[in-house]
Amino acid sequence: MPEVEVKDRNNKVVEKLTMPESIFGLELNSALLHSAVVNYLANQRQGTHATKTRGLVRGGGKKPYRQKHTGRARHGSIRSPLWKGGGTVFGPQPRDYSYRMPKKQKRKALKTALSVRLSEGNITVVDTLDFEKPRTKEMIAFLDGLGLGEKKVLIVTEERNENVYLSARNIPGVDVTRAQDLNTYEVLLHEHILMTRAALEKIQEVWG
Secondary structure, three states: OOEEEEEOOOOOEEEEEEOOHHHHOOOOOHHHHHHHHHHHHHHHOOOOOOOOOOOOOOOOOOOOOOOOOOOOOOOOOOOOOOOOOOOOOOOOOOOOOOOOOOHHHHHHHHHHHHHHHHHOOOEEEEOOOOOOOOOHHHHHHHHHHOOOOOOOEEEEEOOOOHHHHHHHOOOOOEEEEEHHHOOHHHHHHOOEEEEEHHHHHHHHHHHO
């Protein structure tokens, strides 16, 4: 059974916890992780790109010159794709890139990502994480004390903690999320996962 140390704010080990095999003991499945990341990124796309076809470009209502006896090719509009300033052929149009991934696969991908981070020794659990008021300097000192100062860190809390969020949002590479909002992409994007004990219990409750 995988184990993890619970630390206090001074980086001292308070106790050891046994992590559930069903969430933190899965074997690496690269194909599944890849599918989950591609699905996440596709669902983030706005799909608002657009180009103008010949029917959308301004002008071109009048035939540029008569059909015959000019010695030139026949043209009906100066907004033809053949003309400079004309419409675009087969250009991108607004579309929805999102698609559904089976729920069981999505959950298994997240558990696999968490298992990978734990096997690498890149999950830290702290007993509490709270600030009386938003202080970026205090958050930086806290992360430095845990040896995470130069790493990309994902901080996981049980519920949205405004002081923790505001303290971390200006630190490059550091993000904050709730336990129930965890996803495979964010877990793999960050080098280290820092979570509170309450967040760990919430993960077991939601994803177990």
